[in-house]
Amino acid sequence: MFNNVDLYFENSVVERTTAKLLRQRRFIRDHSNPMELSSVLFKENFPLSKDAFMYVLDSIKEKCPTNLSSSISPMLKLCCFLRFLAHGSYQQTVGNDFELGIAQPTVSLIFKEMLPILESTLCSVRIKTDITEEQKRTARRNFFTRSGIPNVVGCVDGTHVAIIAPCENKHLYVNRKGFYSINAMIACDEDMVIRRVDARYGGSSHDSFVWNNRALKTYLEQTYQKGDHNSVYLGDYGYPLHEYLWTPFRNALPGTVESNFNKKHAKARNVVERTIGVLKCRFRCILGERKLRYPPSKATVIVNVCCALHNICKQYNVNDPEEETFVDVVVPLEPVEGNFSGTAADHRRRQIANALS
Template sequence: MELSSAFFKENFRLSKDAFMYVLDNINEKCPYQLSSSISPMLKLCCTLRFLAHGSYQQTVGNDFILGFAQPTVSLILNEMLPILETTLCSVWIKTDISEEHKQLTRRKFYTNSGIPNVVGCVDGTHVAIIAPSVNKHLYLNRKGFFSINAMIACNHDMVIRCVDARYGGSSHDSFVWNNSTLKTYLERTYQRGDHNSVYLADSGYPLHEYLWTPYRNALSGTVESKFNKKHAKARNVVERTIGVLKCRFRCILGERKLRYSPSKATMIVNVCCALHNICKQYDVNDPEQETFVDVVVPLEPVEENFSGSAADRRRRQIANSL
């Protein structure tokens, strides 16, 4: 902790205050099987260093700050990732928010885009992994590399409200969505009478009363085209959120490749999302995105026809009012 604040954040991504918060919460949960000589603080530093830079374990271990051998780094990650996931994710990634917070979020989105009732945006991003030992076909995406298709949902402030990184890269965005806790939550709250809480998504997702997607093939100058432009403006926040997340924790950048099983890759994504939200809470500056290069897997639009549905009528009503 004797490092300067700037150097500390550069290496571990968290501020010192955020780091101490995490350390205080995991301190008693850290096992001492590995070595009583390695403190929870050093274990956390090692894990954050790996997440922040995405280097090979040997490189992280040889870092002048830490000085661990590669096998030690591997053991530390095996210990720390489950602890961080169970301790942080349920606390810091919350889909259910208060009505007061919903109202604030609706106002922010409306001020930015003119679309009412929006409380969040959702998109998918691919996290490259090595070819798994089983069910390889489930992880080979349309771009030709193995990946996890991670669904990320966020609010107006780039706080992540939901992450689902359980499915392989061959899975369509709509499949991930249909099996997500976010869809279940929004469906349940809509049925209970909350018709004013809507997420926005691109055309890779199905249209619902609580999930608005853009119009297909909208002609320039039409109300559909105007809706799509405002929709894209509002939805840009989730693209920026993914960019900040991957620049902050470069282990999940497209130029990297997680050399772990899909289940551990899922855990890594979950932990990164929770730590991202902690950074937002502690006002840690977002990383610069000029160097952000992510592999884009081509969008595969949903083929279903929603014309005339209740969701389409509701979207039409909003489009006509803009």
């Protein structure tokens, strides 16, 4: 039998739970339009500005399914989805946020619905490798001003996104640091706009393997064969040297022309490292503080969507998060094997190194 203390405790719990539900329902009723929040509070809760948010909402709202409760508008669904991307919290935490007040099962349904919609609607439109001649000229000019290296239109690098152990082929996702991840390769221009992303491969994959199996290599190869010899990407030691992909000299001695080229190369390539830093700080679900608790295929889509939303933020001039808060999941790579000495790409690289000295 219950004594008076037990009854008091039970009633107190019921009262607190009821009060919480009433507060959540009252907020949804009175704040069904998150645009009523101040610009500062809006950006604190969601990683986009109001203008960028409305662009995304207008792009997807006609595609939002109606199988959820009609009280949950496309706007609140998008807010819920962005809240997860921005903070990387568990679904229950996202749902219990005062700004949303949505139960965890509903958050799960929203995420399942919104993820493929955002990928199919935004990724192919917002992430484009092909750029205009005017954009190429602007990129070459800016990279040359920054580093002195000519003909550079973009940079490429890889970053690891931590995930939980997958159910199948676990060995493909264990990286050299011993944790499970996917190796996401990011290519960007001088304005930190992402031009290509490939997050299909497990953490055990070397950057050179991902490069050799990605569309960016094919695109640059075809562009070069068509006669465009003045559009080059920069990559680090983990990539193979090509006429259209320049990497640093290996084992360069201090004070040599090769060492000087490597310093200029690193200065230019820093933009892709900063891009990855901003991307992960803006969408902390991929930062590594909390592993993505999804299978690799879904983690790939999450990375793709984050990159598309990042580009939207750049277009709408959304302030970048503080870069000093970024701690990347660094997995040191062995330099790619191969002897490039004497090749056409090496000859061109040496010409530039001599010109820079």
